[in-house]
Amino acid sequence: MSVPLLERLPRMLANGRRTAMRLSESARGRHRERAIVHEVVRADCDRSARVLCGEPVLALAALLAEREAGNDPDFDLAVLDLHAAPGADTLACRLERWIPRIVLARMLCPRLDVRMPADDHAVLQLVLEALDARGSDGSDATTPEGGTLLVSDDTMRLRAMARPRRRWIACASDGARLAHFRRTLVARGDIDFTVESVGTAPAEWARRNVGTQRAAAMDAVLAAWDATRLAPSRHADDTRRRAGADALMGECRRHGQRTLVWVDPPDRRTCEATLCRAITRRDQGGWDRVVVLGWHIATTIGQHLAARCDSRIEVRSIRTLPRAARSTAVHIDPLGFQPVAGLSQAWVDRHRSRTARDVEWLTVQLGEHDVAIDDWSVDPAHDGRVFRGAWHAVREGGAGLRTMRLRVPWQDGPRRVCIRAVDACGRVSEVLRIVRDGPPATPGATSHDTCAAVPAEALC
Numbered sequence: 001m002s003v004p005l006l007e008r009l010p011r012m013l014a015n016g017r018r019t020a021m022r023l024s025e026s027a028r029g030r031h032r033e034r035a036i037v038h039e040v041v042r043a044d045c046d047r048s049a050r051v052l053c054g055e056p057v058l059a060l061a062a063l064l065a066e067r068e069a070g071n072d073p074d075f076d077l078a079v080l081d082l083h084a085a086p087g088a089d090t091l092a093c094r095l096e097r098w099i100p101r102i103v104l105a106r107m108l109c110p111r112l113d114v115r116m117p118a119d120d121h122a123v124l125q126l127v128l129e130a131l132d133a134r135g136s137d138g139s140d141a142t143t144p145e146g147g148t149l150l151v152s153d154d155t156m157r158l159r160a161m162a163r164p165r166r167r168w169i170a171c172a173s174d175g176a177r178l179a180h181f182r183r184t185l186v187a188r189g190d191i192d193f194t195v196e197s198v199g200t201a202p203a204e205w206a207r208r209n210v211g212t213q214r215a216a217a218m219d220a221v222l223a224a225w226d227a228t229r230l231a232p233s234r235h236a237d238d239t240r241r242r243a244g245a246d247a248l249m250g251e252c253r254r255h256g257q258r259t260l261v262w263v264d265p266p267d268r269r270t271c272e273a274t275l276c277r278a279i280t281r282r283d284q285g286g287w288d289r290v291v292v293l294g295w296h297i298a299t300t301i302g303q304h305l306a307a308r309c310d311s312r313i314e315v316r317s318i319r320t321l322p323r324a325a326r327s328t329a330v331h332i333d334p335l336g337f338q339p340v341a342g343l344s345q346a347w348v349d350r351h352r353s354r355t356a357r358d359v360e361w362l363t364v365q366l367g368e369h370d371v372a373i374d375d376w377s378v379d380p381a382h383d384g385r386v387f388r389g390a391w392h393a394v395r396e397g398g399a400g401l402r403t404m405r406l407r408v409p410w411q412d413g414p415r416r417v418c419i420r421a422v423d424a425c426g427r428v429s430e431v432l433r434i435v436r437d438g439p440p441a442t443p444g445a446t447s448h449d450t451c452a453a454v455p456a457e458a459l460c
Contacts, residue, residue: 005092005123012092013130016099023061023100024107031207033062039195039387039420041186049168049191053178054198056151056171057097060104062198063149063169067108075147075169078109079161082116082124085153091120094153095127101151102131109149115157155181175426182422183375186394202296206267209320210330217330218248218263221293221318224332227252227261247274249281257288270294270315272304279313293318293337299420299430302344306367315340342429343373343421350435352410360437362406364419373421380408382418382432389420 026032035052052059063073082098105112112133116124147167152158155177158170172178178195185193199205210217222229227250250261262278264270274292282290292315301315319336323329345367352360364378377389391406419431 008092009095009127012095013099013127016096017103017131019057020100020103020107023057023104024064027061027065027068032065032068033058033198034065034201034204035059035062035196035198036201037194037196037386039389040192041182041195041389041392042192049170049185049193051178051181051185051193051195052169052171052198053175053195054171054173054200056153056173057100057104058199059171060101060108060151063108064104073108073147073149073169074167075149076109077111077113077146078105078149078151079113080105080115081150081152081154081157081161082114082120083152083154083157084117089153091123095123097153099127099131102128102133105149105151106131106133155184159184175428176424177426179374179422179424179426183394186375186392189395200296202269203267205296206265210266213330214266215248217266217332220330220332221263222248222250222261224334225250225252225261225291225293225337227259247277251287254289258286260285260287260290262290262292264292264294266295268294269296269298270301271298272300275301275304275308275313275315279310282312288312289314291316297340299342299428300432302340302342302429303431305340306344342423342427343367343376343419343431344429346419346431346433348417348419348433348435350415350437352437353407358410359407360410362408362415362417364404364406364417366402366419366421368402372423374424376419376421378404378406379418379420380406380415381411382416384416387418387420387430 023033035050052062054062066073080098080102082094084094102112102114114124114128114133147169148161150158150161150168150170152161152171153173155172158172158181161168161170170181172181182195185191199208206214219229230249230251246265248263248265250263252259252261260278260282262274262281264274268274270292274294278290278292289312292313294315295318297315297317305313305315316337316339319333319338321331321333321336323331343366347365347367349363350360351363362378362380366376375392375394377387377392379387380390382388390408391404393401393404397404415435417433417435419433421429423429
């Protein structure tokens, strides 16, 4: 351990305690952290688990808020893995991340099982003693009654810590690590679990990362895109909310074309309504193209772009850079504007069984020009809020599978089918189809040629 780290350790402990106490004090307030369920993966068993995607310290704060609200999570043991994350990870960076996690974990669980590497054992043990948390030798501690809270920076170690015979809650720090962990659980096929997001709602993200600098953040996006801000419209000061009046617009020239740059507010999700407003403003102003820059892109935006088939509109996501210490300014990555990629087309066909009238056959075929995906699943009765996959390519299919046929109970009336794809980086894309009943299928017929004949319908 270097001498500078020894000198910084008291300040790091104080900052970590302060962060943990701030999150714990807000557990009862209006700005408390929340875990929002967005996927349910169910198998034929009676065991359940939860996977929280987001900053682990925020996930622990969300669990603490649930306990304050009376929904006590069923676990009494926390397993904390202090090994270095994959890639360049110094001990100082690891301590800054883990100190508030350890403090919150002590508030949640009566027992801690801390796994630490042998190289940094002395330093980490010193920190645990300062936080009044005892470490362990890495042995598997079991409790037959309650569940386990798993916190690690490496999902490969989470898979080893997640015991199939116990209830557990795991924290994945980002979407890429969540995708690998989720793929392993789905392929195993012997456990039920829910995937929940923490701190990713547009309003919560903007409150934490932008705060009151909403207009400054949008101006920084225009500057990073090298666009000139347009003068506000005459309706911008109207007390009534007008379509697009709170968005920031600029103009630039790309490849000899006048391009309208539309920047969504940081507390809004870019969806089909944004595309409609941007296209309307482009046509009214006589611009050649329009580029929509959004902080939070809806999962079905690829489907809407494919349905419009308009080469004069483009959607890109905004990437922010980490803020420096004691800095409240928002920094935009000029090279971080990524185009929308993922699933954009899928065809769905349904036929009532001729022999069993209480069931129907559902056939789904993915588009031919979509990018490679890591896993895709089908929800045959999507409610518009939580995705409940009844079929997963990882579990029941194979590599390169693009077509599936599912036997589901008969539903009288249109069926709302959602196809969700997850790539290796954890990006989620969806295609929604409203499908009516077709003629009875011929016994033994498995052809998917009728899928292309199903017309696309509006989603709202």
